[in-house]
Amino acid sequence: MTEMAQTTAAATRTAETVAARLGRRYAAERRFRALGLASILMSVAFLAILLGTIVQKGWTGFMQTQIALEVSFDPQVIDPDGGRDPLTLDTADYADLVRNAMAARLAPDADRNARRDLSSMVSTMAADQLRRMVTGNPALIGTKATVWLLASDKLDMVSKGQAPRQPGAVGNVLNDRQLAWLGALEEAGQTRKTFNTTFFTAGDSRAPEQAGIWGAVVGSFFSLAITLLVSFPLGVATAVYLEEFAPTNRWTDLIEVNINNLAAVPSVVFGLLGLAVFLNVFHLPRSSPVAGGLVLALICLPTIIIAGRAALKAVPPSIRQAAAGLGASPLQIVSHHVLPLAMPGMLTGTILGMARALGETAPLLMIGMVAFIVDIPKSPLDPSAVLPVQIYLWAGSSERAFVEKTSAAIMVLLLFLVSMNMVAIILRKKFERRW
Amino acid sequence: MTMNLYAAQNPASSKVAARALDVHYGEKQALFAVDLDIRAGEVTALIGPSGCGKSTFLRCINRMNDMVDGARVSGSLTLDGSDIYDRNVDVVQLRARVGMVFQKPNPFPKSIYDNVAYGPRIHGLARDQAELDEIVMNSLEKAGLLGEVEDRLQESGTGLSGGQQQRLCIARAIAVAPEVILMDEPCSALDPIATAKVEELIDELRENFTIVIVTHSMQQAARVSQRTAFFHLGKLIEVGDTEQIFTNPQQPLTQGYITGRFG
Ligand SMILES: Nc1ncnc2c1ncn2[C@@H]1O[C@H](COP(=O)(O)OP(=O)(O)OP(=O)(O)O)[C@@H](O)[C@H]1O
Numbered sequence: 001m002t003e004m005a006q007t008t009a010a011a012t013r014t015a016e017t018v019a020a021r022l023g024r025r026y027a028a029e030r031r032f033r034a035l036g037l038a039s040i041l042m043s044v045a046f047l048a049i050l051l052g053t054i055v056q057k058g059w060t061g062f063m064q065t066q067i068a069l070e071v072s073f074d075p076q077v078i079d080p081d082g083g084r085d086p087l088t089l090d091t092a093d094y095a096d097l098v099r100n101a102m103a104a105r106l107a108p109d110a111d112r113n114a115r116r117d118l119s120s121m122v123s124t125m126a127a128d129q130l131r132r133m134v135t136g137n138p139a140l141i142g143t144k145a146t147v148w149l150l151a152s153d154k155l156d157m158v159s160k161g162q163a164p165r166q167p168g169a170v171g172n173v174l175n176d177r178q179l180a181w182l183g184a185l186e187e188a189g190q191t192r193k194t195f196n197t198t199f200f201t202a203g204d205s206r207a208p209e210q211a212g213i214w215g216a217v218v219g220s221f222f223s224l225a226i227t228l229l230v231s232f233p234l235g236v237a238t239a240v241y242l243e244e245f246a247p248t249n250r251w252t253d254l255i256e257v258n259i260n261n262l263a264a265v266p267s268v269v270f271g272l273l274g275l276a277v278f279l280n281v282f283h284l285p286r287s288s289p290v291a292g293g294l295v296l297a298l299i300c301l302p303t304i305i306i307a308g309r310a311a312l313k314a315v316p317p318s319i320r321q322a323a324a325g326l327g328a329s330p331l332q333i334v335s336h337h338v339l340p341l342a343m344p345g346m347l348t349g350t351i352l353g354m355a356r357a358l359g360e361t362a363p364l365l366m367i368g369m370v371a372f373i374v375d376i377p378k379s380p381l382d383p384s385a386v387l388p389v390q391i392y393l394w395a396g397s398s399e400r401a402f403v404e405k406t407s408a409a410i411m412v413l414l415l416f417l418v419s420m421n422m423v424a425i426i427l428r429k430k431f432e433r434r435w
Numbered sequence: 436m437t438m439n440l441y442a443a444q445n446p447a448s449s450k451v452a453a454r455a456l457d458v459h460y461g462e463k464q465a466l467f468a469v470d471l472d473i474r475a476g477e478v479t480a481l482i483g484p485s486g487c488g489k490s491t492f493l494r495c496i497n498r499m500n501d502m503v504d505g506a507r508v509s510g511s512l513t514l515d516g517s518d519i520y521d522r523n524v525d526v527v528q529l530r531a532r533v534g535m536v537f538q539k540p541n542p543f544p545k546s547i548y549d550n551v552a553y554g555p556r557i558h559g560l561a562r563d564q565a566e567l568d569e570i571v572m573n574s575l576e577k578a579g580l581l582g583e584v585e586d587r588l589q590e591s592g593t594g595l596s597g598g599q600q601q602r603l604c605i606a607r608a609i610a611v612a613p614e615v616i617l618m619d620e621p622c623s624a625l626d627p628i629a630t631a632k633v634e635e636l637i638d639e640l641r642e643n644f645t646i647v648i649v650t651h652s653m654q655q656a657a658r659v660s661q662r663t664a665f666f667h668l669g670k671l672i673e674v675g676d677t678e679q680i681f682t683n684p685q686q687p688l689t690q691g692y693i694t695g696r697f698g
């Protein structure tokens with residue numbers, strides 16, 4: 001009886017103590033949850049600020065200003081002897097046509113200075129525009145037509161509100177006369193903003209309104225293709241060997257430690273290695289996607305190997321045993337069962353590694369991918385830029401009109417990164433298996 | 436140690452014969468001088484308390500211990516009179532002759548058909564698709580699973596119930612047409628009904644295969660086996676006809692174990 005009373009008393013005591021502590025436990029839990037929520041909100045806020053500034057600075061980069069001009073395709077300028085020789089048509093002074101059209105519209109009796117001011121309101125690309133029109137259709141010669149011509153970066157900035165409009169203001173990029181002309185054009189509805197296709201089709205240029213990211217996109221694509229071709233098979237083979245075939249001894253331990261350390265080595269170091277090995281020893285072309293891709297492959301390799309080994313480890317041993325019990329050889333066990341099951345994990349790791357490679361800048365600077373390159377690369381051996389380096393170059397440019405291009409290019413880069421990560425997520429979801 | 440009458444057979448006449456078999460895992464010895472004969476066309480049950488080396492003995496017969504780091508086997512173990520651990524023995528070929536069913540059902544995450552067809556495929560047992568189909572159907576039939584899965588052969592084997600999965604694993608093992616089938620507690624993850632089905636199946640398979648089964652259930656050993664071997668702390672204590680072991684054990688240890696005094 002007393003024994004029972006004792007047990008009851010003990011139970012009551014337990015209940016009371018637990019109840020007393022319960023309040024504190026819940027409070028701790030609430031605090032923890034609030035902290036977690038706060039930190040998430042903070043990171044979301046930072047992200048929003050980052051993206052907000054980039055978008056706000058950069059979205060205008062996707063627009064360009066054009067001017068409508070009545071151009072007279074003067075035979076005297078284009079083809080004085082009327083032979084319609086393609087070479088003559090191709091090399092004619094179309095800039096003169098542009099200047100004439102501007103003068104005719106805005107200042108019919110302009111002197112040399114005024115004509116220079118006029119022509120600097122229009123991009124030098126306008127002449128190319130006219131050349132393409134004429135070589136495509138020589139019948140235009142001798143006629144007049146209204147053409148939308150690309151404005152210069154300065155006019156573009158004023159028109160987008162990135163530079164002052166008031167005559168005499170600090171930081172003017174157009175002089176008073178030019179501002180007045182711009183006003184006249186705008187009043188007559190002769191300016192417009194259209195989608196900036198140049199930005200997506202052109203290579204780099206000294207003139208901001210003619211600069212595009214296509215060269216860098218192609219360069220990035222070539223580099224990443226090389227990176228993938230080199231690092232994926234090597235990484236998977238290494239992971240499979242280390243995980244499935246290598247004997248466990250001091251050497252494999254040493255290799256494992258080294259691979260883990262390599263993953264943490266700053267990428268600049270890989271760039272130096274690439275400079276020393278790929279350029280100086282193997283004499284690969286400087287600032288080419290081959291060299292860049294190989295350096296990036298070195299950077300990706302540890303990540304891919306580590307992710308690959310983790311994916312292989314996650315394959316349940318029962319599957320290996322089942323296959324071995326049926327008489328599958330070690331290679332068959334791996335290639336028929338383990339590798340297919342580990343593949344989604346390996347692919348995810350690879351895509352994340354590639355996403356990192358896409359954003360790498362420093363190691364590519366080391367191998368000279370920082371050169372100013374106008375041409376779109378045609379093969380991985382051509383000199384080329386890559387997206388992050390292009391951003392770096394534009395960010396360092398003194399031309400103010402490159403500010404919006406920089407942010408616009410960052411947006412494009414982010415878009416690529418996000419879509420690569422999406423692919424990784426979709427792959428993982430798609431191939432997730434039960435066993 | 437008194438070696439019993441049954442073990443003293445002529446090794447040549449038994450399917451599998453162990454003589455002075457020692458197994459070490461690193462420093463630790465798991466089997467001590469085991470002499471055991473497995474007769475063809477019979478079900479031999481291995482019983483004994485947990486950790487006594489039943490699975491270890493089983494894994495020696497198809498050399499699954501090769502996959503365990505630090506496992507060493509010494510003594511002699513023969514299949515049809517030829518040494519399993521001979522240097523010239525090919526493990527792939529050995530495992531085609533000695534199949535295995537594991538404690539936990541472990542179908543491949545592939546279709547039911549591919550699960551069963553896997554063994555015949557890697558060993559090239561079927562000359563054409565029709566022959567492969569026949570092997571698969573036959574094996575599923577023998578495993579008593581055909582009726583339940585006939586119309587969903589292309590669905591994943593992992594989508595079956597536990598008992599069905601285990602019978603799928605048995606079908607997968609017999610599709611290779613092995614001579615010996617090793618079963619390591621094949622029913623421990625199954626409910627009584629699925630267990631009954633598997634036991635029935637084992638009884639039928641006895642006609643064509645030599646079966647060695649590890650089990651923790653005395654009733655199961657009594658129901659399915661013709662001979663029973665009792666292990667204790669890595670030593671084979673007693674082996675004999677199942678009926679004799681359960682009704683008239685010669686060793687006090689065996690007696691104690693089957694009457695539930697320890698283990
Ligand atoms: N891979 C291994 N590495 C080291 N020791 C092992 C290994 N496998 C088994 N052992 C040891 O060998 C002894 C026998 O193990 P075994 O698995 O054969 O026992 P068992 O009779 O099958 O037990 P259970 O009935 O619990 O399955 C045990 O003491 C165990 O600790």
Ligand SMILES: [Mg+2]
Binds near residue numbers: 490491649
């Ligand atoms: Mg066991």
